[in-house]
Amino acid sequence: MIYEIRDLHLSLPDMTRKPLLGATPRIEILKGLSFDVPKGAVLGIVGGSGSGKSTLGRAMLRLLEPTGGQIKFKGIDITHMNENQLRGMRQQFQMIFQDPMSSLNPRRRVGGIIAGPLRLHGVENLPAKVNEALDMVGLPTTFARRYPHELSGGQRQRVGIARAIALRPDFILADEIVSGLDVSSQAQVLNLLADLVRELGLSLAFISHDLSVIRRLCSRVLILHKGEIVEEGETTELFESPKAAYTKELLAAIPLPDPYQKWDV
Amino acid sequence: MSGYLSVRNLTVALQTGEPILRSVSLNVAAGQVHGLVGESGAGKSMIGKAVLGTLPRALHVISGEIWLDGVDLLKLSPAARRKQIGATAALIPQDPLTALNPSKRIGPQITRRLVDILGWSKQNAQARALELLDEVHIPNPERVMRSYPHELSGGMRQRILIASAFAAEPKLIIADEPTTALDVTVQKQILRLIAEMQSHHGTALLFVTHDLGVVSKVCDSLSVLYAGKVLEEARMHRFFMHPVHPYSAALLAATPTYTNPIDSLLPVSETVIEAVEQEVLEHDIRASR
Amino acid sequence: MRDARGNIRRPIGARLWLSGGWLTLLALAAICAPLIAPKDPLMQDLFLGRMPPFWMEGAEPGYLLGTDSLGRDVLSRILYGARLALVVALVAGTLTCVAGATLGLVSGFYRGWPDRIISRFVDIWMAFPPVLFAILLIAVLGPGLLSIIIAIVIIDWTRFARVIRAEAMSQGAMDYVASAQVAGRTRFGTMLAEILPNVLPTIVALLTLEMGIAVIVEAILSFVNLSISTDSPTWGGMISEGRTSVHQAWWVLVFPLITLFLTVLSFSQLGEGLKDRFDPVLR
Numbered sequence: 001m002i003y004e005i006r007d008l009h010l011s012l013p014d015m016t017r018k019p020l021l022g023a024t025p026r027i028e029i030l031k032g033l034s035f036d037v038p039k040g041a042v043l044g045i046v047g048g049s050g051s052g053k054s055t056l057g058r059a060m061l062r063l064l065e066p067t068g069g070q071i072k073f074k075g076i077d078i079t080h081m082n083e084n085q086l087r088g089m090r091q092q093f094q095m096i097f098q099d100p101m102s103s104l105n106p107r108r109r110v111g112g113i114i115a116g117p118l119r120l121h122g123v124e125n126l127p128a129k130v131n132e133a134l135d136m137v138g139l140p141t142t143f144a145r146r147y148p149h150e151l152s153g154g155q156r157q158r159v160g161i162a163r164a165i166a167l168r169p170d171f172i173l174a175d176e177i178v179s180g181l182d183v184s185s186q187a188q189v190l191n192l193l194a195d196l197v198r199e200l201g202l203s204l205a206f207i208s209h210d211l212s213v214i215r216r217l218c219s220r221v222l223i224l225h226k227g228e229i230v231e232e233g234e235t236t237e238l239f240e241s242p243k244a245a246y247t248k249e250l251l252a253a254i255p256l257p258d259p260y261q262k263w264d265v
Numbered sequence: 266m267s268g269y270l271s272v273r274n275l276t277v278a279l280q281t282g283e284p285i286l287r288s289v290s291l292n293v294a295a296g297q298v299h300g301l302v303g304e305s306g307a308g309k310s311m312i313g314k315a316v317l318g319t320l321p322r323a324l325h326v327i328s329g330e331i332w333l334d335g336v337d338l339l340k341l342s343p344a345a346r347r348k349q350i351g352a353t354a355a356l357i358p359q360d361p362l363t364a365l366n367p368s369k370r371i372g373p374q375i376t377r378r379l380v381d382i383l384g385w386s387k388q389n390a391q392a393r394a395l396e397l398l399d400e401v402h403i404p405n406p407e408r409v410m411r412s413y414p415h416e417l418s419g420g421m422r423q424r425i426l427i428a429s430a431f432a433a434e435p436k437l438i439i440a441d442e443p444t445t446a447l448d449v450t451v452q453k454q455i456l457r458l459i460a461e462m463q464s465h466h467g468t469a470l471l472f473v474t475h476d477l478g479v480v481s482k483v484c485d486s487l488s489v490l491y492a493g494k495v496l497e498e499a500r501m502h503r504f505f506m507h508p509v510h511p512y513s514a515a516l517l518a519a520t521p522t523y524t525n526p527i528d529s530l531l532p533v534s535e536t537v538i539e540a541v542e543q544e545v546l547e548h549d550i551r552a553s554r
Numbered sequence: 555m556r557d558a559r560g561n562i563r564r565p566i567g568a569r570l571w572l573s574g575g576w577l578t579l580l581a582l583a584a585i586c587a588p589l590i591a592p593k594d595p596l597m598q599d600l601f602l603g604r605m606p607p608f609w610m611e612g613a614e615p616g617y618l619l620g621t622d623s624l625g626r627d628v629l630s631r632i633l634y635g636a637r638l639a640l641v642v643a644l645v646a647g648t649l650t651c652v653a654g655a656t657l658g659l660v661s662g663f664y665r666g667w668p669d670r671i672i673s674r675f676v677d678i679w680m681a682f683p684p685v686l687f688a689i690l691l692i693a694v695l696g697p698g699l700l701s702i703i704i705a706i707v708i709i710d711w712t713r714f715a716r717v718i719r720a721e722a723m724s725q726g727a728m729d730y731v732a733s734a735q736v737a738g739r740t741r742f743g744t745m746l747a748e749i750l751p752n753v754l755p756t757i758v759a760l761l762t763l764e765m766g767i768a769v770i771v772e773a774i775l776s777f778v779n780l781s782i783s784t785d786s787p788t789w790g791g792m793i794s795e796g797r798t799s800v801h802q803a804w805w806v807l808v809f810p811l812i813t814l815f816l817t818v819l820s821f822s823q824l825g826e827g828l829k830d831r832f833d834p835v836l837r
Binding site for chain 3: 087095098120163
Binding site: 187263 | 450456457479480481482502517519521529530533
């Protein structure tokens with residue numbers, strides 16, 4: 001197992017209701033989630049805004065500390081590890097972010113962005129590794145000298161992928177990575193990701209609000225609603241015979257590009 | 266066919282001369298919904314902005330005609346144009362979070378246009394606003410009228426913006442990506458509401474979106490744009506059955522569809538892109554002669 | 555939008571040239587003052603008191619901008635005054651910047667208890683009226699160049715701390731900071747390698763602004779006779795002296811005032827200009 005997650009709870013202080021005196025009230029974002037990510041799996045995590053899907057992702061990578069429950073990564077309990085303990089493990093789990101404009105430091109060139117994590121983990125022969133990573137995501141190596149704002153949305157997201165795979169992690173979390181892209185680049189980025197996951201034998205968790213994208217990419221799906229798992233299952237099975245009422249509602253709300261699919265009014 | 270809104274050979278360019286819209290023509294008949302589809306940078310929002318006279322400063326109309334309610338807007342003086350637009354058209358904006366003034370109550374934000382521009386009495390405007398909020402299925406309209414925007418959810422705010430757009434019975438409404446910021450379940454409700462309001466009021470609706478799925482649910486016809494050029498204009502059913510332009514077909518195949526995981530989400534091929542780029546180039550050469 | 559912005563080639567810009575030019579000229583004048591000043595700035599000649607500048611009737615040859623009531627050459631005094639003004643601007647500006655920006659960066663990026671302590675401190679600090687505070691400090695420290703610099707640093711570090719804190723906070727919320735953490739960078743390393751380069755343009759803009767402010771503060775302190783001993787010429791001191799005889803000899807007041815105005819304006823314009831040049835997106 002790559003991840004074993006048991007009864008995960010996470011609450012954050014609610015700044016909008018901060019009182020004049022005393023402790024800030026907390027909102028419970030994750031309310032006891034349990035699931036596994038087997039080795040080599042591509043797990044889709046679906047939910048609307050406020051479902052807690054991004055918080056779950058950030059807890060899995062320990063960018064946030066859970067308030068209860070347990071997260072095991074490859075059998076090691078990382079739930080309450082501090083940053084120093086985590087640092088040695090970080091190269092094994094990587095992340096691709098939603099907004100490549102905000103996740104790529106605007107003052108660095110692409111080469112420096114990809115080399116950054118490699119240097120931290122003492123990888124040698126950096127230029128060759130950077131070129132290799134660019135090559136794997138289908139970008140010319142000359143892009144190493146460019147700044148993020150000089151690239152298109154799809155190219156930026158490829159840089160994000162290159163940075164994540166350069167360290168050869170066991171697990172990658174992709175948080176809404178195509179939601180800001182046009183459909184034409186969406187397809188290319190998804191195909192690239194699917195190929196890389198297969199070639200490198202990675203495990204992937206793919207967070208998205210778009211069930212159509214999930215169906216194409218993922219082997220298992222987990223549906224999240226208001227901080228709880230409402231349904232989990234094999235992709236095909238879940239799409240063909242959804243059980244939870246929320247899943248059905250979600251599927252029925254997707255506007256398929258087909259004028260003959262009528263919405264019941 | 267000449268519609269309620271008729272745009273003819275509209276060319277809009279940057280100061281540097283670079284065209285943003287290339288001889289765009291389209292018609293929207295009364296009671297019809299016309300979709301404008303394209304990827305980011307295709308200029309689809311700019312058409313709506315050109316019609317409403319809200320183009321960004323850096324852009325200028327080079328040539329063309331915009332007929333709204335039988336008048337060519339581009340031949341009017343700026344003041345007369347604003348008056349004509351104010352009396353006949355309205356906008357449903359993309360982002361319900363920024364489109365409402367956060368420091369004002371909802372009520373005055375709906376009634377202001379009626380009172381200031383159309384000269385209604387306060388009481389009439391108030392009554393009309395309540396009626397509209399009821400029409401867009403907002404429970405307890407009196408209370409909502411007294412609320413501030415931050416007290417309401419995104420879906421609720423979008424309903425208010427829809428009510429506000431229909432308030433003065435405009436004959437044309439431009440909806441600019443009105444559901445992009447919303448969850449799918451809320452999107453469905455909002456799209457239904459827009460369709461319901463549009464058919465009830467018999468308004469002409471220009472619907473700007475990047476999502477072909479959404480188009481197939483609300484539109485009667487559509488134009489596909491690339492680099493500010495209309496590649497294909499079609500009735501909706503015909504378009505989805507037999508897209509004529511290769512770029513349209515590629516766009517359709519690239520759209521994710523959960524019922525058809527194998528034949529959707531296909532990347533748009535280089536050859537298709539090269540062909541459209543060539544078409545755009547040829548258009549520019551022809552235009553410069 | 556991206557393309558449109560990227561394609562605009564920005565010329566270096568008149569304001570960067572003008573402000574940079576004026577400051578370079580001033581710096582040269584300050585360095586070479588003993589060589590280029592036509593007269594000894596301290597030399598008094600009571601027979602030559604209140605001589606007008608060269609284009610006016612009754613001007614004395616050799617005294618281009620006229621003389622003050624004690625017969626000292628205004629031009630020479632302005633040139634020598636530039637030395638003190640620029641030393642104060644550079645040293646006090648830099649020290650204020652380093653102190654304030656460091657505290658602001660730590661406060662905005664680490665948040666938590668360092669932020670609470672620093673922010674409370676800033677709030678209390680800013681409640682003191684600055685000029686009064688400066689006068690009080692000089693009174694305690696005694697007049698002199700070092701006292702002026704210390705006073706400026708102590709008073710003005712809060713300006714940097716507040717602005718840089720806000721900037722560091724907004725940068726800290728960006729995903730590239732999370733991605734540095736995912737890569738395993740330490741908090742301190744992230745602050746230096748990721749946040750600092752992104753707040754640097756703001757720091758530079760504030761630094762030059764602060765240099766201008768330092769020049770003004772020095773002038774104010776000279777004006778109230780709390781700066782350096784009266785025998786070394788300062789712009790503030792000249793303005794103060796010129797004020798008493800403005801009806802008889804306006805040039806004693808006006809020339810140092812114009813110099814001061816142009817210098818402070820140049821500093822702030824240089825900052826704005828540099829800030830834009832630093833931005834890879836705008837560049």
